[in-house]
Amino acid sequence: MKTIKGPAIFLAQFVDNKAPFNSLDGMCKWASNLGYKGIQIPTWENFLIDIDKAAESQTYCDELKGKVNSYGLEITELASHLQGQLVAVHSSYDLLFDGFAPEQYRNNPKARTKWAIETMKKIAIASKRLGLKTHATFSGALLWHTWHPWPQNPAGLVDLGFKELAKRWKPILDVYDENGVDVCYEIHPGEDLHDGVTFERFLKATGNHKRVNILYDPSHFVLQQLDYITYIDHYHEFIKAFHVKDSEFNPNGKKGVFGGYGDWIDRAGRYRSPGDGQIDFKTIFSKLTQYGCDVWAVIEWECCIKSPEQGAREGAPFIKKHIIEATEKTFDDFAGVGDTDQEYLRKILNL
Numbered sequence: 502m503k504t505i506k507g508p509a510i511f512l513a514q515f516v517d518n519k520a521p522f523n524s525l526d527g528m529c530k531w532a533s534n535l536g537y538k539g540i541q542i543p544t545w546e547n548f549l550i551d552i553d554k555a556a557e558s559q560t561y562c563d564e565l566k567g568k569v570n571s572y573g574l575e576i577t578e579l580a581s582h583l584q585g586q587l588v589a590v591h592s593s594y595d596l597l598f599d600g601f602a603p604e605q606y607r608n609n610p611k612a613r614t615k616w617a618i619e620t621m622k623k624i625a626i627a628s629k630r631l632g633l634k635t636h637a638t639f640s641g642a643l644l645w646h647t648w649h650p651w652p653q654n655p656a657g658l659v660d661l662g663f664k665e666l667a668k669r670w671k672p673i674l675d676v677y678d679e680n681g682v683d684v685c686y687e688i689h690p691g692e693d694l695h696d697g698v699t700f701e702r703f704l705k706a707t708g709n710h711k712r713v714n715i716l717y718d719p720s721h722f723v724l725q726q727l728d729y730i731t732y733i734d735h736y737h738e739f740i741k742a743f744h745v746k747d748s749e750f751n752p753n754g755k756k757g758v759f760g761g762y763g764d765w766i767d768r769a770g771r772y773r774s775p776g777d778g779q780i781d782f783k784t785i786f787s788k789l790t791q792y793g794c795d796v797w798a799v800i801e802w803e804c805c806i807k808s809p810e811q812g813a814r815e816g817a818p819f820i821k822k823h824i825i826e827a828t829e830k831t832f833d834d835f836a837g838v839g840d841t842d843q844e845y846l847r848k849i850l851n852l
Contacts, residue, residue: 502790502827507798508820509539509577511744514802515809516546525549525565529572536817539577540569541637541799544624545584545601552620555627562630577797578742580637581624582687587617588669589641589693618669622676629680635741636677637716640666640686640694640703648695659702666693667706674712685716685742696727697735715739717789718801719780720748724770726758730784737792744801745820747778765805774804774812775819786823798824 510532521527525548532540542549554561569576583601590598590610599607606613621638628636644662647654677684686694686703694700704713717740722729733740752769755761760768775782789796800816802809 503793503795504827505743505786505789505794505796505798505824506577507539507824508537508817509541509575509797509799510535510537510813510816511541511543511580511799511801512549513541513543513546513580513582515813516543516549523548525568529569529574532813533572533574535813536821537574539575539797539799541577541580541797543583544579544581544627550579550627552623552627555630556623559630562627566631576631576633577799578633578635578637578685579624579628579631581621582637582639584617584620584624585638585686586641586692587613588621588673589643589666590614591643591646593646594642614669618673621673625673625677625680625682628677628682633682635683635685635714637685637687637742639689640670640692642691642693644693645691662693663702663706667703667708670703671707671710674707674710677712678710682712683714683741684712685714687716687718687721687742687744689718689721690724695721696725697732700736700739713739714741716742716744717796718744718746719785720744720746720772720778720803723748723750723779724758726750730781730788733785733788733792737788737794740789740792740794741796743789743794743796743798745775745782745798745816746801746803747773747775747780747782749773749778771805772803774802774807775800775816777804777807782823786825790825790827793827 512528515522515528517523521531529540544550544552550565566576586598587601592610595610602613602616606616624636643666644659647658674684688694688696688700694703700715707713715736719729722732748771750770756763756769758770760770765771798820800820802812802816804812
């Protein structure tokens with residue numbers, strides 16, 4: 502068993518053009534004052550980290566890490582959800598996802614994909630320079646538009662989609678392997694890796710690449726009506742990153758999983774601040790601790806009702822309350838007889 506690290510916070514949803522959310526120093530001081538021990542840094546925010554510099558300069562990385570540490574914080578992971586998304590984009594989503602790329606790569610899907618792949622490789626090197634062992638990202642999606650097969654999918658389409666996805670990620674994964682960093686894919690609707698079956702298909706398509714792992718976020722499973730507790734039993738060996746995010750699912754006679762194209766607040770399935778939704782975090786923390794998952798508990802605030810300021814204030818004590826200090830003793834050790842001599846054991850069994 503292993504004690505989960507935390508509390509930590511993903512900075513992405515709190516970035517703003519106003520202080521303290523417009524500088525690394527400001528966000529570190531803010532997070533530390535709220536009781537957080539770690540921060541997950543979104544790599545698309547250049548004022549938080551310059552990936553080009555981080556991939557080239559150990560001095561820059563040492564200074565960055567030292568600055569974070571000076572506030573009593575650690576970097577839990579770098580996150581590349583936007584760049585990872587752009588590794589694989591179906592043409593139906595080109596216009597929507599172009600905003601994730603620098604302006605010079607927009608309206609040019611091939612150049613955008615090449616930029617995303619090279620950026621992901623740089624982040625692997627930056628992660629190593631920062632002393633990190635895990636990385637958080639999205640897989641991207643070539644098949645998402647076919648997930649509800651109407652018209653029916655031609656035979657072999659899904660296999661081809663995962664073959665191409667793996668082809669794009671394999672060179673990236675190899676660079677992460679060279680740098681000793683695990684890639685933790687957030688299992689998420691909108692991504693080709695959105696449940697257990699799709700994770701297994703991708704893992705197989707990469708030749709069971711040892712750097713293919715999971716960022717576990719139970720909120721996405723509630724919206725899919727997937728058993729997020731049993732998921733841990735199936736995939737605990739791959740869970741190497743953890744987002745603490747809540748959600749709820751309240752279907753009625755007018756709407757269900759698909760949501761009716763409604764805004765988040767009007768959907769049957771919607772994200773909530775930790776503790777305000779339906780997720781059983783006590784059991785989740787117990788399972789992850791029992792299986793020895795070496796993870797940081799990182800709050801990802803996304804709520805359609807509560808303010809981010811309140812969500813952040815409540816997040817650190819919420820996580821701290823749920824972290825279990827893994828025992829190194831068995832509760833009935835006091836009654837142990839201690840003798841494991843084979844002859845003694847045979848006598849107990851009257852052999």
